[in-house]
Amino acid sequence: MSNFGLPEYDQHREWIRNARNRNMKWEQIDYAGQGNDEGLSVFLSQQTMLNFWKELSCDEWRELVRLQKEAEEQTQAIDYLSGQAMIMGEGEDNDVSIPGDPQSAWQLYRKKILSSGFKEEVVDEMERATIKILKRLSNDTTEIRSVKGLVIGNVQSGKTANMAALMAMAADWGWNMFIVLSGTIENLRQQTQNRLLGDLNCPGNLNWNGLEHLSKKPMLGQRTQDLHFDKTSKQRYFTVCLKNPGRLKGLIQWLQSDANKQKQMKILVIDDEADQAGINTADINSATVRTINRLIRDLVNGRNEKSQGISNKYRAMNYIGYTATPYANILNEAGEDSLYPRNFISTLSVSKEYFGPQQIFGLEGGEYDYDGLDIVRIIGEDDLQAIKDIHDEGAPYVPLALQNSICWFLCGVACMRIWGHKKPISMLIHTSQKTDHHKNVAEAVRDWIVSKEPDELIDKCEKVWNEETTQFTFEKFREQYPQYDRKDDEINKYPAFEDVRKELAVLLSKEPTNIPLDEDDEFTYHEGIHMCIDNCKNNGINDDGMYVRLAYPTADNMPTPAPAFIVVGGATLSRGLTIEGLISTFFLRSVSQADTLMQM
Secondary structure (H helix, E strand, O other), X not given: OOOOOOHHHHHHHHHHHHHHHOOOOHHHHOXXXXXXXXXXXXXXXXXXXXHOOOOOOHHHHHHHHHHHHXXXXXXXXXXXXXXXXXXXXXXXXXXXXXXXXXXXXXXXXXXXXXXXXXXXXXXXXXXXXXXXXXXXXXXXXXXXXXXXXXXXXXXXXXXXXHHHHHHHHHHHOOOOXXXXXXXXXXXXXXXXXXXXXXXXXXXXXXXXXXXXXXXXXXXXXXXXHHOOOOXXXXXXXXXXXXXXXXXXXXXXXXXXXXXXXXXXXXXXXXXXXXXXXXXXXXXXXXXXXXXXXXXXXXXXXXXXXXXXXXXOOOOEEEEEEEEOOOHHHHHOOOOOOOOOOOOEEEEOOOOOOOOOHXXXXXXXXXXXXXXXXXXXXXXXXXXXXHHHHHHHHOOOOOOHHHHHHHHHHHHHHHHHHHOOOOOOEEEEEEOOOOHHHHHHHXXXXXXXXXXXXXXXXXXXXXXXXXHXXXXXXXXXXXXXXXXXXXXXXXXXXXXXXXXXXXXXHHHOOOOOEOEEEOOOOOEOOOOOEEEEEEOOOOOOEOOOOEEOOOOOOOHHHOOOOOOEEEEEEOHHHHOOOOOOOEEEEEEOOOOOOHHHHHHO
């Protein structure tokens, strides 16, 4: 099956568009206005000989016409999507359509996320949202300004999955270079890089290549002159770049290091957490522009790293910011040179299985009132003082609220192992931004667990289990989240504590440790608890030969039973990093910025 999204079919699609503009009916276009296959065959032969069209059979022509018809129909229907909205500026929808080839990047990605547990209606909604955004982009901006847009999605509602979907579908339609701008923290960047490569790199029509730390002098095999950006190439390239001056300068230099390759690049820049780091916070009435914002502008507007104009143009340049907190992006400067989303602003809907601030904490006012779920426990003043003592003095006493939170986590791990969960399960402890505080808290938690005999700790877990399962029952869950889109028999019920007790014995049979390394310095995981301190101070191996930062196993290296992690940290945990299987959170830290509060 031909990949009709390639540029070599641009002339064919242009003819079809012109025919539609002249009000030619689809039944006539099926035969290019010639009435039958004989006339169509002559028409196609003439176009190949006189206008250098790629040679097509009559059946292939009609398949291309069918795809163009679908594209037109999807454009007409796009405004009626439920749960989504789009504000559109200048420009018209292009004629891309949803790739149907089973070996296309989009269909392979769709198959992968369905097999990972996404419900079909959720993926269908993602597909509609993706084609809606893709229709606003341009794969040739040589005669127009760069396309700039913004996509707004709820916190932890699957924005990364939507970004990967857009990359896959755009790749099928000829975009060949994808740049993801990802915060300011290296381990978050690496997490995104690894996830995108794992999600997209499936054997099919296209080959995905992840590029790392691009600069004027890149690693071997990553020079632009060694890569393939021509329109017939099956190679697609992406890089995840930190939003810091050195990385951005290096990226711009790399992109512009070979003039011929630059002219072939069809680029999609995805600014993840677009309201973080890249906003120009300087006085907009002055000529001053913050360095990171200036460099992103230079990247998107086709200048070099010194903000100087250059003679070469990228074949296509599109910029899309993704965020859950868009205030700064929309209310900030809106000049032609800025990153203001002048072409479109789009929202992503959430599934009826989404747990966000509204479901957890409730919402007052508006059309609906939500009480929230009865899963929040308030930390008392005495416990707050005890945490402060741990921060300041490394005090060994673990306050009752934290003890209960740990016990609920232990029960939750046992419970999910009973249910056959096959991915990491985590607890988050976030009480301070200071790295010394993180170390003190982690040591206090570990010492408390180790100080208890397993039977004593299991008895305490039983008490917490009985209190919590009595307070938050299945019936109460249904009452407080009536829209939750699962049938009763699809929702796991609390197991008997005797079954939980057996799993707790396994979990507590080994003392908590950091992540061990084998003789090849590869991560290994055990049945007990992995204690991780995730901050910039812990980037190497400790004196015990263990890795302290959070590092989840890959899908190819997933142990059995599901591994358990207690993660203590600050800035990396308050924004951007995905905590997998999060079932217990002990959270204290205050913040003065509304966007960071929402993210946390």
